[in-house]
Structures are given as C-alpha cells and as structure tokens.
Amino acid sequence: MDQPLLELRGITKRFPGVLANDHIDLVVGKGEIHALLGENGSGKTTLMNVLYGLQQADEGEIHFEGKPLKTNSPGQAIDAGIGMVHQHFMLVQAFTVTENVILGMRSKREPLLGLAQAEAEVKALSEKYGLKVDPRAKIWQLSVGEQQRVEILKALHRRARLLILDEPTAVLTPQETEELSAILRSLAAEGRSIIFITHKLNEVMGISNKVTVLRAGRVIDTVETASTNQAALARMMVGREVVFEIDKTPAAPKEVVLQVEGLKAANQKKLPALRGLSLSVRAGEILGVAGVDGNGQHELAECIIGVRKAEGGRVLVCGQDIVGLSSRQVAQRGVGVIPADRQHQGLVLGLQLAENIMFGNFYCEPYSRRGFLQLGKIEEIAGRLIQEYDIRTPSSAVEVKNLSGGNQQKVVLARELSRSPKVIVAMLPTRGLDVGATEFVHRRILDARDRGAAVLLISTELEEILSLSDRIAVMYEGEIMGVVSGDAADVNELGLMMAGAKRLPEAS
Numbered sequence: 258m259d260q261p262l263l264e265l266r267g268i269t270k271r272f273p274g275v276l277a278n279d280h281i282d283l284v285v286g287k288g289e290i291h292a293l294l295g296e297n298g299s300g301k302t303t304l305m306n307v308l309y310g311l312q313q314a315d316e317g318e319i320h321f322e323g324k325p326l327k328t329n330s331p332g333q334a335i336d337a338g339i340g341m342v343h344q345h346f347m348l349v350q351a352f353t354v355t356e357n358v359i360l361g362m363r364s365k366r367e368p369l370l371g372l373a374q375a376e377a378e379v380k381a382l383s384e385k386y387g388l389k390v391d392p393r394a395k396i397w398q399l400s401v402g403e404q405q406r407v408e409i410l411k412a413l414h415r416r417a418r419l420l421i422l423d424e425p426t427a428v429l430t431p432q433e434t435e436e437l438s439a440i441l442r443s444l445a446a447e448g449r450s451i452i453f454i455t456h457k458l459n460e461v462m463g464i465s466n467k468v469t470v471l472r473a474g475r476v477i478d479t480v481e482t483a484s485t486n487q488a489a490l491a492r493m494m495v496g497r498e499v500v501f502e503i504d505k506t507p508a509a510p511k512e513v514v515l516q517v518e519g520l521k522a523a524n525q526k527k528l529p530a531l532r533g534l535s536l537s538v539r540a541g542e543i544l545g546v547a548g549v550d551g552n553g554q555h556e557l558a559e560c561i562i563g564v565r566k567a568e569g570g571r572v573l574v575c576g577q578d579i580v581g582l583s584s585r586q587v588a589q590r591g592v593g594v595i596p597a598d599r600q601h602q603g604l605v606l607g608l609q610l611a612e613n614i615m616f617g618n619f620y621c622e623p624y625s626r627r628g629f630l631q632l633g634k635i636e637e638i639a640g641r642l643i644q645e646y647d648i649r650t651p652s653s654a655v656e657v658k659n660l661s662g663g664n665q666q667k668v669v670l671a672r673e674l675s676r677s678p679k680v681i682v683a684m685l686p687t688r689g690l691d692v693g694a695t696e697f698v699h700r701r702i703l704d705a706r707d708r709g710a711a712v713l714l715i716s717t718e719l720e721e722i723l724s725l726s727d728r729i730a731v732m733y734e735g736e737i738m739g740v741v742s743g744d745a746a747d748v749n750e751l752g753l754m755m756a757g758a759k760r761l762p763e764a765s
Contacts, residue, residue, distance in 0.1 A: 260323050262287045262450045263308075263419055268317035270303055272659075274651050277303040279474040280317070285419070290441055290451045292461040292482070295471035296494055296691040298649065298661030301454045302344075304471070305421050309341045310334045321419070340412025341421040345600070346404050350397040354390055355379045358411050382413055387440055398526075400551060402433035409440070420444065423454045438464050456494075456691035458487040470494055495693040503699050506707065508727040510539035514575055514711035515561070515680045521569035522556045530556040532735040533570065538680070538711040543702070545714045545726030545743065548755055553735035554715045555597065558684050561713070562594050563587040574680055588617055593678030593710075595669055597685040599662070603669040606658035610650055611639035613657050614672050642671040647697065663694035670701055681705055681712045687721060699725060719751065733757040 263285040270278040278300045285291045293301045306312045308319060310328035319326045321337055328334040331341070348357050355376045379392040388406040396404060405425065412420055422441075426434045441451055441464060453465060461468050462482060469479040470493040477493045515538040524530035530553045538544045548554055559565035561572050563584040571578050574590050582590070596602035604613050615624040615635055623634045639653035646667045650660060657665055666686070673681070683702060687695040702725060706712050716722050722729055726743040731754035738754040739761030741747075753759035 259287060261285060262289075262322060264318075264320040265304070265308065266318045266320070268304060268307055268314050268319075270300075270307055270312060271315050276474050278307070278314070281471070281474075281476055283469055283476070283479075285450050285452060286467075287450055288445050288448045289467060290445050290453060290465045292453045292455055292465035292468040293471065294455060294458075294461055294468050294490060294494060296456070296661075296693055297663030299471040299494075299691075300474040301471055302423055305341065305423060305452065305454060308334065309339060309421060335415050335417070338416060338418040339421065340415060340417030340419070342405065342408040342412065342423065342425060344424040346408055348396045348404060348407060351395065353393050353395055354399075354407050354410070355392045357396060357407055358392075358414050362415070378414065379410060382410055386413065386443055387436070400433075402436070405433075405437070406440075417449070419450045419452070421452045421454070424456070425453065426455070426457060426460060434460070458490050458692065461490065462487060472496060491692050494691060503696065503703070503724060505703050505725070508542045508706065510542040510727070511709070512540055513537045514540045515713060516573040516576075517557075517561070517570070518573070519570035520557070520560060520567055520572065522553075522560050522565055522567050524553075524556055530735050531560070531567075531570075534732075534735060534737055535570075536730050536737060536740070538713050540679070540709050540711050541706060542727040543706050543712040543714050543725050543743075544740075545716065545722040545729045546732055547716070547719060547722045547729055547751055548732035550717045552732045554732055555684070556735075557732070558594075558597075558682050558713070558715055561587075561680075561682055562592060585617065591679035593673040593676060593681045595666075595673060595681065595683040595686045597688065597715075599665050599669050604657050604665060607656060609654050610643070610648070610657055610660070610668060611635050611653040613668055614639045614642060614653075616672065618676070638675075642675055645675075646671040646701075663690050666690060666694065666698065670698065674701060674705055677708070678705075678710060681710050682715070683712060684715045685717065686714070687716075687718070719748070723748075731755055 261284045265281060265283040268278050268281045281304055295301050303312065307314045308328065310330045310333050313329065319328065326337055349360065355372060358379050359375045376392045383390055388410055390403050390406045396407065425437060445451060455461060465482045467479060468482050468490065470477040470490060472494060517534060517536050520531050520534045522531040534557065536544065546554055556565055560567045563582050563586065567580045572580050574592060577590065579587050579590055600606060605616065618624055619630065623631060625631060636653060643650060643653060648667045648671065649664050657668055686702065687698050690698065702712060714722065714725055723746060728740055729743055729746050729751065730740045731738045731751055733755060734757060738759065750759065
C-alpha cells in the first residue's frame with residue numbers, strides 16, 4: 258500500500274464548554290478527493306483549521322508525506338505544501354487577481370515587484386487547470402465563482418500538494434459547481450490530494466473517492482464513496498432518518514399582499530439589474546424565484562427590503578408603496594427578511610444571541626419601555642425561542658460568532674418569523690446548511706406560509722425551489738421569463754428560461 262499523503266492521529270480540540278474535535282483520525286491518500294461530511298457544528302472546519310495552522314490542537318499528531326508536521330501558522334502549512342480555500346474568501350477587493358495571488362510572497366526580482374512575470378505565471382496556471390479568470394481584473398469586478406478560482410490559483414501558485422476546500426459550492430451556481438468538479442478531478446488526476454468539506458450529499462457522491470463522516474466532533478465512519486448512498490450518509494450525519502422530500506399541504510392563497518410593478522434598479526457596477534420587473538405574491542403561498550445567480554435576484558430582494566434604491570416602479574405591501582422607505586420602516590410594514598449572508602447581513606457576530614433576537618426591535622415593546630431595555634423580558638423571549646427553534650447553545654448569553662452556521666441561521670429565523678410578518682423575503686435560506694438544518698428551515702418556511710404569510714423565496718438551488726414553491730417565477734437578466742405552477746413545473750423548461758432561451762407568452 259502506498260504511503261498516504263496525510264495522517265491525522267487523535268486530533269483533539271477544546272473550546273470553553275465545547276469539545277469540537279474528539280480524538281479524530283483521518284487518512285488521505287495521494288491523488289484522492291476525500292469528502293469531510295457532517296452537520297453544521299460537527300467539527301469539520303475546526304479540524305481543517307488545526308491542519309492549516311489557524312488553530313492548535315490540544316492533543317494529537319499530524320503526519321504529512323510520512324513526516325511529523327507541526328503547523329503553528331498558515332505560513333508553515335503553506336510552506337509544507339498545504340493550501341486552504343475558505344468558505345468566506347480571503348481576498349483584497351481593491352487588488353487585481355495577480356496581486357492577490359502573489360500577496361505575501363517574495364518577488365523573484367527583488368527589490369522589483371515583477372508584476373508582469375507574475376501575471377504571465379497566473380495566466381499559465383489558469384489556462385492549465387481551466388480556472389478562467391483575467392489576471393488584471395480587480396477582485397470586486399469578479400463573480401463569486403471567479404473569486405473562488407482566484408483562491409485556488411493562490412494555493413496552486415504556492416505549489417500546494419494538498420488542497421482543503423471549505424464548503425466550496427455554498428455560494429456557487431449549479432453551472433459553477435460543475436466547473437469546479439471538473440477542476441478538482443483534473444487536480445486529482447495530476448496527483449494532488451483534495452479535502453472537500455461539505456454538507457451536500459449529491460456532491461459527495463459525484464466528486465469524492467472517499468468520505469469521512471463527523472458527528473458531534475467524532476468520526477462516525479470512513480467509507481468508499483462507491484460503496485455507500487445518500488440515505489446512509491445522511492443517517493450517519495444526523496443519527497436518524499432524514500426526509501429528503503418534505504411533505505406539504507396544498508396552498509390556500511388569498512389576497513395579494515406583495516405586488517411589484519415595473520421595478521427598475523442598477524447593480525453595484527451601476528449597470529441595469531432590474532428592467533421593469535413585475536410579480537405578485539398572495540397571502541398563504543410561496544413564490545419561488547429561480548435563476549442563475551447574478552440575474553437580478555439580489556437587487557430585487559434588496560429593493561423590497563429597503564437597502565437598495567429603486568430607479569423606477571413600485572413595491573406595494575398590502576396596497577401601500579414602500580419604495581424609498583428605510584429598512585426599519587419596511588420591517589414596520591410587516592416585511593421579514595432572511596438574508597443571503599447571515600453573518601454580514603443577518604447578525605451582529607460580536608453580540609450575544611439574546612441581543613441578536615431583539616435586533617431591529619430593541620426600541621419598542623416588549624424589549625424596551627420608556628427608553629429602558631427590559632432585560633428580564635429579553636432573556637425570557639430568547640429562552641423561549643431557543644427551545645422553539647432548537648438552537649444548540651449553552652445559553653442566550655453566547656456570542657453568535659461562536660455558534661455553527663446552522664444555529665446562526667436558526668437565530669435569524671427565530672427573530673424574523675416570531676414577529677409574524679405579512680411578507681417574508683427569504684434569500685438563499687439554506688445556503689451552507691446541512692441536510693438536518695435544511696429540513697428544519699424548509700418546515701419553518703412552510704409553517705409561515707400555512708399561517709398566512711406571503712413568501713418570496715429566492716434560491717439558486719433548483720431542488721429547493723421545486724420542493725417548496727407553489728408558483729415559480731424565472732428571472733433572466735433582470736426580467737421575469739415566465740411564471741409556472743410549482744406542481745406542473747418542468748425542469749427542462751425552467752432550464753431554458755433560466756438560460757434566456759425561452760419566454761412564456763404571459764411574461765412578454
């Protein structure tokens with residue numbers, strides 16, 4: 258048997274009140290794509306942070322290429338031949354692709370920067386591995402998928418023999434995911450090893466050679482991917498059977514609650530993002546908005562919730578135009594928001610769970626009275642919502658940055674849904690969540706619909722759209738290409754509309 262590239266032996270990592278990694282063993286072979294699978298909070302990212310030198314293990318050993326390895330910093334890991342692409346990219350937005358790739362490295366032409374030579378090297382690398390990106394483009398000009406390619410180029414430029422990818426498809430479109438899969442297979446065929454941290458079972462089955470499942474900081478099992486299936490992996494992940502097809506009762510839609518008429522808006526680059534878009538959502542129904550990311554979905558949501566200026570058109574909630582109102586005023590009109598980026602848009606990470614629960618409503622009852630916070634009431638409400646939404650936390654005093662991604666999303670859900678909004682704008686509500694947390698979020702969204710809320714669901718996950726939506730609207734280049742019944746939706750027809758190749762007559 259060939260010597261493995263990497264061996265982790267008995268890795269243990271403790272945080273106050275939490276045993277994140279409990280004597281974990283992991284073996285990764287050369288040229289192997291090894292999936293690390295587990296629920297949010299199972300210890301996957303912590304384990305890789307230990308390997309990459311971002312955190313130090315309390316116990317255990319690391320062996321790389323047959324030799325003991327001590328990684329006290331990412332620099333030591335990089336020097337050893339280990340690269341890591343984080344879920345939240347580590348890029349300087351104002352720098353070019355090339356400048357980001359060589360950042361922190363010694364120039365071969367010191368004291369000169371040697372930027373022209375570096376650009377040529379980055380271009381050659383990108384062409385060799387199919388990582389299409391302009392070396393001279395600024396990071397802020399790139400799509401999320403292109404930014405991820407820059408992160409991979411950074412690791413390859415540093416001659417990484419082991420590449421760690423943390424939730425690499427959480428922010429990618431289906432097309433970008435397919436491109437990434439082809440890139441990973443190419444790297445593995447060349448002899449590089451890849452650890453693929455994920456919670457998406459279909460990607461594990463489609464990409465990896467082996468899979469190790471973690472639960473509550475422990476290794477449940479390591480299996481050959483070809484010898485298992487999604488149901489078995491899900492059972493190992495969460496310790497129970499998981500419902501992949503969620504049951505839902507037929508919708509009973511009533512009056513129109515959200516009406517968007519002729520909405521126009523620009524994107525971050527001041528280019529047209531919404532081109533006179535119109536749609537409506539009734540009380541007691543879910544309208545799913547499908548489309549490849551970057552076709553105006555985010556601008557649509559942001560115009561509705563008051564964080565982006567509309568350049569034309571109207572947004573009516575219960576007949577009242579809310580265009581031009583602040584996000585607080587929009588919330589006061591009965592609009593709840595599940596944002597696409599929970600860490601930057603949905604939560605204040607340095608505040609306690611209880612403080613995040615009252616976020617946005619701290620100035621009014623029951624959270625405050627006559628200008629004074631009602632601490633006992635805040636604690637009472639937070640405790641009730643922790644139980645109701647199954648938020649895994651030692652107490653409501655824990656800072657939300659210390660919660661797993663799934664539990665952070667539950668905090669957002671608890672805050673927004675407990676206010677019984679008339680309209681719910683849900684943007685990528687299960688982004689980065691495991692199967693158990695996804696099932697929970699889906700049930701809560703359906704419960705809100707059944708209570709009479711009008712739900713606008715924006716997702717790049719077509720399976721999610723098909724599973725939850727009563728009607729489906731397809732967006733392409735800032736326009737609605739068609740609206741179809743969720744029950745009668747045809748995947749091929751949706752795909753043609755998502756690509757701009759088909760428009761239904763009523764969408765003209």
